[in-house]
Amino acid sequence: xxxxxxxxxxxxxxxxxxxxxxxxxxxxxxxxxxxxxxxxxxxxxxxxxxxxxxxxxxxxxxxxxxxxxxxxxxxxxxxxxxxxxxxxxxxxxxxxxxxxxxxx
Numbered sequence: 001x002x003x004x005x006x007x008x009x010x011x012x013x014x015x016x017x018x019x020x021x022x023x024x025x026x027x028x029x030x031x032x033x034x035x036x037x038x039x040x041x042x043x044x045x046x047x048x049x050x051x052x053x054x055x056x057x058x059x060x061x062x063x064x065x066x067x068x069x070x071x072x073x074x075x076x077x078x079x080x081x082x083x084x085x086x087x088x089x090x091x092x093x094x095x096x097x098x099x100x101x102x103x104x
Contacts, residue, residue, distance in 0.1 A: 033054070033056075033063065034063070034065060039054050039055070040052040040053070040054045040065075041053050041054065043064075048068055048069060049066055049067075049068040050066065050067045050068070051064065051065070051066050052064065052065050052066070052067070
């Protein structure tokens with residue numbers, strides 16, 4: 001970890017295990033929430049893509065997900081999404097992506 005104070009930067013060694021464990025717990029909670037079918041509100045259904053939103057317990061944060069079927073093998077479809085992730089975000093969320101570009 002780097003710590004900068006008064007123009008001086010120091011490197012500290014840290015045990016990554018607590019952060020890895022915390023990330024694992026957060027990931028598992030997120031996955032459980034996505035797979036829990038209760039509480040999702042359907043937003044829209046366009047050309048076979050259905051969007052949902054779900055409020056998060058105790059915080060001002062809403063989760064969004066989209067469900068759709070791809071008539072291709074998982075290996076091919078996951079490779080397509082991985083290779084084209086940035087372009088897909090621009091196509092599906094042009095306003096959000098423009099906002100983030102302005103902030104960068």
